[in-house]
Amino acid sequence: MTPPTPSAAPLEVTDESAEKSITSPDSKAGESRSPGQLAWRRFKRDRTGVISAIVVIFFFAIALAAPLISKLYGKDPYTTYASQDPSLLDAFSYPAGANGGMSSQFWFGIEPQLGRDVFTFLIYGIRTSLGIALAATLITTAVGVVVGVAAGYVGGKTDYIVGRIIDIVLSIPSTLFIIAFMPVVFGLFVAADDNIPTWLRATALILMMSLFGWASIARLLRGQVLGLREREFVEAAKVTGASPARIVFKELLPNLWTPILIQSTLLLPAFVTSEAGFAFLGVGMIDPTPDWGVMIQRGAQFYTQDFTFMLFPGLAMVIFVLAFNLLGDSARDALDPKSKR
């Protein structure tokens, strides 16, 4: 096994050269750069970061363009192709061809039993999973930032109450709670034994994951704000009569973008894997909705007979999570050059 080597060597070199180039005379004298531009320059020199960014963008592009790709490819994730052409599956309903039935017609093979197309199922699955994870990340970050900044800035009783709420949320076993409450949430909207619409499943998942995700971000940002609140520039702004809104948006938030961005890059892959985990357990998205976790769950049913089917969603997820983690690390290095991993 050769693990991809995100070697530390180019990182160190780029760090040095980046610092040199910032101070070097050949960067036009007198031209000033914003911290964002500096971070972008540092990031561009980080080869691992750029490659992983390309991989991550590739995944998002696939997710966005899934309908287009499947149109060009001429198949969709719902049709059971085996019922049109029974020769695709053998007598035991496993793909007739080698390697899970991979062929020029079915690039990633066909699904055992139902005979759906693996390729389109996977790209639509990535679309569902990334969509849910992205929405959950945005909501979690937004709520976490608002609560954390408010608690830290207002202080006093608000801070105390928010702090205790965070304590309680963090001591709840979140995975178990979400598993337990998904049926409860559905019960609130849909009568028992009715079919649960897909959008409701997705919305419930997003809300439940956000419900348990915001607390750690809020706690982190609260701490940051507590530190920033006592700094001179905030005091100066107060003395000059700046409104609280101005202090929060113009003085505090610009200093918080780095931790916010870093936290959300940690959240997204975590949400992708846990969304798939819920689908795998049968409490998240369910068949026939194409989903990363649904695919793995389907694969688990016949992994001893047709291992190829399991391999595609599994490997795709490992590649995505790995690339995103590397991207997160690089973003951290670029945004916060002092931090040493």
Place this chain on the structure above:
Amino acid sequence: MFRFLVRRTIGALVILLIVSAITFWLFYAVPRDPAMMSCGKNCTPASLAQIRHNLGIDHPIPVQYWYWLKGIFVGREYSGFGHCNAPCLGYSFANNEPVFGTIMDRLPLTLSLAFGSAVIFLIFGVGTGMIAALKQGKFLDKFATSASLLGSSLQIYFVGYIALYFLTFKLGILDQPSYTPLTDNPVQWFSGLLLPWIVLSIIFTANYTRMARSQLVEQLSEDYVRTARAKGLSRANVFLRFAWRGAMGPIVTVFGIDLGTLIGGAIITEQVFSLQGIGRLSVISVIQSDLPMLLGVTVLSAAAIVFFNIFVDAAYAFIDPRIRLA
């Protein structure tokens, strides 16, 4: 120390009370009526009321919660089902058994799984992290860093099946995962749980390697480490008694959280390897809409998390004498 423990235990109990109340309220406020479900098609109002009474859901929710709390200390009588002895966390009507008994049946497996893998990932994770920090920038460090980065991007529901497919199904090196109580047959206990331990450890090992390495690298660049070296203390002494001691804190914190979560049920691991532990119990309870069982499991998991937090804070005081427990 004593005062700290008393204070934190009371705090933990308060949190548990709130968590269980929230869980209770959410479960029993749902429009899905468990009595209706078990009453069936030819349901007369009289038999529905009888079932309500038997299930103990014929009172308002706060009263029901009070009965539930009381049951933990003095036990409870379920008419038509039987008596539920003193630590009574409720009665599972789907299993026709008290919740507490079922949880106690499943707990040994989950504890074996949690502590067994904890031993593996602590030794390998922290060990590899230490070596990587010592050999900073060398080949070994780069290899460990890359491997741990890959490892932490893996998911149990993928690696687990890969391991099952190759090690058990194709090559037959490891046994099909199963659970035999340690007291019955230690050898079988070990061989049955080896595969789940290994798979569960891969991901945790990777995280602990990353954490131990970064903590140690940070500590090794501190002034006090340089001073200790300059005083003439040996490299090993400085590394273990100075740098490692400073690096331990965050690792212990995360370890406490991880262990608490694992005891609450390594849900996906148990599902992958079809082990009948707490995690699988909760998944099955969801499928069966077994609310009393879910409530019991949730409270138990929350208790595990809360009490490991106390354990971590107490351990912190031993590691870092600057922290006073008050």
